Amino acid sequence: MTLPPRFPPLFGRLPTLAAPLALVLVLTACGQSDSDGDGDDPNLDGGAAEEADGDELVIGRISALEGAFADGAEDGERGVEMVLDEYDHQVAGRPIRTIVESSDTTPETAVDRARKLVEQDGVDIIHGPLSGSEGVALADYATSVPDVTFVDAASGSAETTLEDPADNYFRWHSEGAMWAAPMGPYAVEELGYERVATLAEDYAFPHSQIGGFLDGFCGAGGEVAETFWVPLGESDYSSIIAQIPEDIDAIYVSVGGSDAVDFMGQAIDFGVDVPIIGGSILVDETVLGAEGEIRDAALGTVASGSIPTADADIPEWQDFVSGYQEMHPDGFDVPSNFALLYYNSFKSLLLSLEEVDGEVEEDGGEALRAAMTDLEWDSPIGPLALNENRQAASDVFIYEIVEDDDGGLTTTQRHTAEGVEQGDAVWERLDDCP
């Protein structure tokens, strides 16, 4: 009878709500005031403009360290570290501090992180994001904060710089359609393929790759026998392969990751007897490291992409590769395209900051953006400069899968398409020549 009363009905517990709520609020408030009082973080309080003591330069960064591209984003971070190392972590005498926020490749998260960086941390510059739809959303958000300068890290949607491009959003790399574009004329003129079928995953990135490829391919006189679209994550290609027409010269394939492995693995089995040519996501380490049937199918595949091969005869690229290998013995054997794209974009930012003596706060970043618009420099993959939409033109590389000395697979450089410009179309799903 003197037992403690049983738990009252849940609503009787309402009074107890206050404690945790208060606790959370107090804790976060403390967290804030701690950093406020800390002389090391001048930009954490008030608009960065008034309170920065001119010393530290804070750069907000958004990277997809969670989700499907986490490995790629890790490698991108290595590229950024190379730049910071090159600059000894300072620009124009101001030490650089980066606040890295992790997104998960969804636009919602990317914008939430950006908002936090701008409105809570008071940064004037944001470097990021990684994936295409994040880039579209961030460029959209950029229009609402015109004083913040956005430098895209690696995202590859055409819309970002084509549809109402934001004045303060800069992209120093090509996008999906540009990476595929040189392959079209090359297939007709160099490889002699005049009639192809295409196979691609059914979402934005492959849409733009097929668009970019067919635009050039049909322009050079090629024709399309049939297009196949599969959902992302398709693992069974037997029925598609059975439908591939007999009278084609090659099949253009833009599937990536495990889908590419599945397709390549089934290609020989189910009777693909024409050469495979491919988009920039078809050939990766898993395909190159494969044995048996995949190996047979992959050998001889020609594809195009954003970075040169390890054996490419480009001195700046070779310097970059050896710099990467030296600094990151735990990284990949050869830097991925994310390492390179993050490196290029972040270095473009620091080069522009150097131009304006590291000054971004006082004029709302106007001088920085002007400097960036005018900037031209020689990156590891060739010269970079921006067009009127603040979108770079860059070299694109065509390579072939060959056997290396040890009998494994590797890629070798075949052709460099110089200064590929962005087209003027946002490609939707194509079923024939555009």
Next chain:
Amino acid sequence: MTSPMVAASSRRRPRVTRVALGVVLVVVLVLFPLVVPRPDFWVVSIGIRGLWLGIIALSLTWLAKHTGLLSLGQLTFWGVSAYTVAILATTYDLSYAVAIPAGVLLATAVGALVGMVAVRTQGVYFLMVTLAVSQLAYFLVLNAADLTRGHVGISVPRPEFLGLSLDDRNVFYYLSLLVAGLLFVTCWYLSRTPFGLALQGIRDSPDRMRALGYNVYLHRVAAFTVSSGIAAVSGVLALFYNGRVTPGGIDLMRSIEVLIVSVLGGIGALAGSFLGSFSLTTLQNFAQEDFIDLRRMTLTGLVFLLVLLFFRGGIVDLPRQLRVYARSALRLPDRVRGRHRVGSAPPTPPIATEPRDDPKGSP
């Protein structure tokens, strides 16, 4: 002998504090935008996000509390309403006055349809069916690119009404607060209607309710429909909060996040949804400041585990849980001594004679 008095007083005291606390809470929420530093961040990223996330968690909590059905599919209806509003407003150029009600209604109707199938199952099967539905919705919007623009999603402008624009953060905040408040009161009221009571009866003993003449199936479908309607409202708010809707908003991680919010706040109490949403939003925004290695998802997962292992009642239940732990910690020395007595061969008489710690033994 004393127990009736104890019971009475313990029942009365919370009621007074409860009202006081409710008033304080309302005042805090109303004053929130006026007192926080950096309102651009706090009001928008914590306040508004906390409110719409809280509303969708409310839909889950209300359903779980009254029917015992735990759904992983609430984001389906959130997504249906957000996409419907976005498509009607952009592709078909309809005004929001038409698009918003249409979106909410369509999502609720879809909720009724899904409910007709889903509530035939229970427990983990119900969880799986609703999860499957939400994944279905995810891949549908991803692949129906002609309508939904696939990965990129649809951007919309924020609406204006009566000369007020949702671009103004305070207008948006107070509107969300008002909507959240209304839905909360509706849920609370529904719990006390014959319908709500019947639901709780069904939750506790469907067979007995069936014997009493209640249509168990229809009651469950109705409850599921109500909860999908609440989720639909959250979808509209979130659409305007993000300024866009994309498949990323309804992927598997988000579905799980909604469940985490409910469990974190306390799945047994409606207010827990909002406590959970504000806590999780704050946590996610500040988690990375200095611990980039401890990523957002990892941290969320750890907190979820902690709650499941040690604080099943969530934040709402935290004080009671802590009291229980404190009490058992206080008893620890006794127990250690007690065990020592059993373990060691020659019993030490003074302690052995004291039968102290045996709550189950009392009548």
